[in-house]
Amino acid sequence: xxxxxxxxxxxxxxxxxxxxxxxxxxxxxxxxxxxxxxxxxxxxxxxxxxxxxxxxxxxxxxxxxxxxxxxxxxxxxxxxxxxxxxxxxxxxxxxxxxxxxxxxxxxxxxxxxxxxxxxxxxxxxxxxxxxxxxxxxxxxxxxxxxxxxxxxxxxxxxxxxxxxxxxxxxxxxxxxxxxxxxxxxxxxxxxxxxxxxxxxxxxxxxxxxxxxxxxxxxxxxxxxxxxxxxxxxxxxxxxxxxxxxxxxxxxxxxxxxxxxxxxxxxxxxxxxxxxxxxxxxxxxxxxxxxxxxxxxxxxxxxxxxxxxxxxxxxxxxxxxxxxxxxxxxxxxxxxxxxxxxxxxxxxxxxxxxxxxxxxxxxxxxxxxxxxxxxxxxxxxxxxxxxxxxxxxxxxxxxxxxxxx
Ligand SMILES: Cc1cc2nc3c(=O)[nH]c(=O)nc-3n(C[C@H](O)[C@H](O)[C@H](O)COP(=O)(O)OP(=O)(O)OC[C@H]3O[C@@H](n4cnc5c(N)ncnc54)[C@H](O)[C@@H]3O)c2cc1C
Numbered sequence: 001x002x003x004x005x006x007x008x009x010x011x012x013x014x015x016x017x018x019x020x021x022x023x024x025x026x027x028x029x030x031x032x033x034x035x036x037x038x039x040x041x042x043x044x045x046x047x048x049x050x051x052x053x054x055x056x057x058x059x060x061x062x063x064x065x066x067x068x069x070x071x072x073x074x075x076x077x078x079x080x081x082x083x084x085x086x087x088x089x090x091x092x093x094x095x096x097x098x099x100x101x102x103x104x105x106x107x108x109x110x111x112x113x114x115x116x117x118x119x120x121x122x123x124x125x126x127x128x129x130x131x132x133x134x135x136x137x138x139x140x141x142x143x144x145x146x147x148x149x150x151x152x153x154x155x156x157x158x159x160x161x162x163x164x165x166x167x168x169x170x171x172x173x174x175x176x177x178x179x180x181x182x183x184x185x186x187x188x189x190x191x192x193x194x195x196x197x198x199x200x201x202x203x204x205x206x207x208x209x210x211x212x213x214x215x216x217x218x219x220x221x222x223x224x225x226x227x228x229x230x231x232x233x234x235x236x237x238x239x240x241x242x243x244x245x246x247x248x249x250x251x252x253x254x255x256x257x258x259x260x261x262x263x264x265x266x267x268x269x270x271x272x273x274x275x276x277x278x279x280x281x282x283x284x285x286x287x288x289x290x291x292x293x294x295x296x297x298x299x300x301x302x303x304x305x306x307x308x309x310x311x312x313x314x315x316x317x318x319x320x321x322x323x324x325x326x327x328x329x330x331x332x333x334x335x336x337x338x339x340x341x342x343x344x345x346x347x348x349x350x351x352x353x354x355x356x357x358x359x360x361x362x363x364x365x366x367x368x369x370x371x372x373x374x375x376x377x378x379x380x381x382x383x384x385x386x387x388x389x390x391x392x393x394x395x396x397x398x399x400x401x402x403x404x
């Protein structure tokens with residue numbers, strides 16, 4: 001059988017290699033429009049490549065995918081992060097698990113991952129065609145596919161694994177072969193906030209906050225929040241950008257945001273802590289944060305937001321001040337005015353509709369012989385290695401289907 005894998009990213013390489021492992025007699029051609037392929041792997045995870053996440057239960061893992069999680073439960077039972085770790089370690093790339101569960105090569109260099117994939121592909125006899133920009137794919141009346149590369153270079157193959165990521169061309173191939181494409185929109189971004197006083201305290205981080213965005217529904221995430229030069233970043237912000245990606249796109253990235261900076265405290269406890277200070281302290285309000293969880297610069301910013309620019313001794317503040325402080329500490333309100341870039345990871349929400357793909361094989365239900373792997377599908381995960389895991393898993397399965 002002649003199998004063409006279109007797109008030499010993580011999913012393309014992995015499916016080409018596994019096709020050769022499963023059926024060594026197949027002719028496997030990996031087609032890539034750029035000079036080398038694996039461009040996103042190279043820049044991923046800030047150049048370190050967050051290759052997967054240390055979550056080894058298929059159901060639990062599926063919960064990290066705002067889109068596609070349910071469809072991936074079955075596939076994860078066949079190829080999951082434990083298999084990914086084993087795969088790279090077997091090929092001489094030791095990996096390490098960081099405290100937050102992200103998995104990286106011990107070398108801290110994405111090049112180790114690239115080298116392993118390239119060596120394995122060439123060693124298994126995958127034929128890689130770089131600088132080959134596929135223009136069109138058609139089904140052939142006699143069976144199989146015609147792949148148009150230039151007007152006078154059209155090649156024929158029996159099977160196609162489409163692994164073109166979030167490229168427009170890839171979506172157009174899928175569409176021309178009968179598939180529905182859910183509108184691609186960005187996921188994993190930071191929030192722009194027009195508030196000079198906030199953006200003057202970049203680098204301030206709170207390790208545990210609850211972030212709520214009000215779109216078509218209330219999206220809530222808990223975790224670290226980071227103040228940046230343009231607004232907010234950090235894991236809780238990025239997670240909510242992924243879950244609410246469609247709402248954000250629909251609103252032109254303008255949605256109300258509320259932050260509870262003290263999710264570990266009951267409202268009564270926050271009020272009581274303020275009342276204690278009011279009754280006992282002659283200290284200035286700004287001089288010391290109410291609780292150790294709030295860094296000094298953030299406390300100063302929140303006090304200004306609640307009480308205005310000046311300062312007061314605690315014992316001269318009253319009920320009105322207490323109410324305003326409770327509000328900024330537990331229901332701090334902002335308006336998001338745009339999206340910023342998160343340079344460590346980025347992914348597209350949208351792609352090939354999942355109900356048109358058989359997840360036991362990754363074969364199209366619309367066009368026999370056509371398979372999908374990776375980000376071209378309407379699957380995306382939150383930040384942390386989940387997007388590459390989708391690529392490895394779906395590629396592994398797309399390469400496993402037996403000849404018919
Ligand atoms: C900056 C950045 C950092 C990231 N970091 C991480 C991370 O650390 N961990 C993580 O899990 N995820 C990360 N991601 C997401 C992850 O990179 C993607 O989810 C993953 O690369 C998708 O793999 P893929 O093979 O499906 O698509 P891609 O990697 O996009 O590969 C598709 C390939 O197809 C080729 N192609 C497209 N059209 C054609 C055509 N017509 N003809 C021939 N070739 C074509 C493209 O040139 C490309 O090489 C990051 C993404 C970005 C942008």
